[in-house]
Amino acid sequence: xxxxxxxxxxxxxxxxxxxxxxxxxxxxxxxxxxxxxxxxxxxxxxxxxxxxxxxxxxxxxxxxxxxxxxxxxxxxxxxxxxxxxxxxxxxxxxxxxxxxxxxxxxxxxxxxxxxxxxxxxxxxxxxxxxxxxxxxxxxxxxxxxxxxxxxxxxxxxxxxxxxxxxxxxxxxxxxxxxxxxxxxxxxxxxxxxxxxxxxxxxxxxxxxxxxxxxxxxxxxxxxxxxxxxxxxxxxxxxxxxxxxxxxxxxxxxxxxxxxxxxxxxxxxxx
Numbered sequence: 630x631x632x633x634x635x636x637x638x639x640x641x642x643x644x645x646x647x648x649x650x651x652x653x654x655x656x657x658x659x660x661x662x663x664x665x666x667x668x669x670x671x672x673x674x675x676x677x678x679x680x681x682x683x684x685x686x687x688x689x690x691x692x693x694x695x696x697x698x699x700x701x702x703x704x705x706x707x708x709x710x711x712x713x714x715x716x717x718x719x720x721x722x723x724x725x726x727x728x729x730x731x732x733x734x735x736x737x738x739x740x741x742x743x744x745x746x747x748x749x750x751x752x753x754x755x756x757x758x759x760x761x762x763x764x765x766x767x768x769x770x771x772x773x774x775x776x777x778x779x780x781x782x783x784x785x786x787x788x789x790x791x792x793x794x795x796x797x798x799x800x801x802x803x804x805x806x807x808x809x810x811x812x813x814x815x816x817x818x819x820x821x822x823x824x825x826x827x828x829x830x831x832x833x834x835x836x837x838x839x840x841x842x843x844x845x846x847x848x849x850x851x852x853x854x855x856x857x858x859x860x861x862x863x864x865x866x867x868x869x870x871x872x873x874x875x876x877x878x879x880x881x882x883x884x885x886x887x888x889x890x891x892x893x894x895x896x897x898x899x
Contacts, residue, residue, distance in 0.1 A: 633681075636664035636673055650681055714850040715746035716758030716765065722857075723768025726775070736772030737827050738857040739765045741834045745853060776823070830857060833864055844872045844887045845894045 632644035645653070653659045654676065661677040676682070722738035743766035750759050834856045841849035855863035876885040882896040892899055 631667065633665040633667055633679075634669050635659065636666075641666070641669035647681060650676065654682065712761065713746045713750055713753075713756050713758035715742045715749065715853065716762035718850070718854055719743035719746055719765025720761045720768070721765075723765040723772070726768055726772030732772055733776045733823070734858070736769045736776065737830055738854070739769030739772065740827070741831050741857055742853065743769060744831070745835060745838055773827075826860075830860060833860070837864065837867055840876075841867075841871065842894055843876055843885045844874070845890050846871060 631647050633647065633650060634641040634643040635645060635650070636642075650659070650665070654661065659676070661682065662675045664673040665676050665679060665681070666673045719739050719742035722735040722742060725735040726732040726739065728735070743762045746758060746762040746765075750756055750762065834853045837856050838849050838853050841852050846852065852863070852867050855866065857863075859866075872887060872889075874887045874889050877888045878884070879886045879893040879895060879898070881898040882893060884893070884895040886893045886895065
């Protein structure tokens with residue numbers, strides 16, 4: 630940027646940048662006829678002759694037409710709240726409880742997905758699907774109740790000789806009672822194993838969901854569904870494929886995260 634000396638009663642003053650000289654002109658510290666030179670020895674020329682003037686603002690006409698709305702041909706974007714995949718899986722499994730062969734499995738899936746979805750929805754305010762999760766839980770509990778009633782009805786039928794004459798015919802009362810007791814014990818064992826299996830599947834699904842989240846695994850919902858429908862086989866597959874490493878507490882949110890991750894999958898902080 631050029632610099633000029635200003636004449637101050639016969640003595641050179643400066644040098645001053647050209648922008649500062651324009652400010653002097655704007656503030657009327659100097660006049661356009663003030664002599665200036667690039668060298669303190671001269672030659673001296675007035676600022677007006679050098680072309681150094683105050684920059685004038687560009688005049689904007691107030692008679693311009695007002696802006697008009699231009700149609701783009703597209704509808705406005707409507708924001709749709711995302712739904713929890715686990716909530717959707719819960720209600721789908723709940724509907725499938727009406728199937729005779731897989732109903733006792735899908736009711737477990739509806740309960741597991743529904744409870745995990747409600748926990749995730751509490752931690753994610755922007756996600757929807759609470760109604761779907763509740764509907765899936767209701768259908769899942771109804772399916773469990775139906776399975777229990779079915780087992781109870783089978784036990785009742787087995788404990789009454791008149792209910793099943795084809796296997797009680799020609800037997801004595803003692804042998805009939807013994808047979809009924811054996812059948813009742815067998816079905817009680819089935820109920821206990823089913824309840825234990827439900828508890829185990831729920832525990833495995835919750836653990837896999839938390840571990841996948843802490844390790845930054847994509848789509849942990851798919852792994853939860855795999856655990857629900859394949860149980861221990863899905864757990865073995867997950868343990869073989871999951872990212873290896875040690876889980877450490879996050880310094881920001883105190884949730885466990887994989888030590889090698891650059892950002893926490895829970896809070897997003899480094």
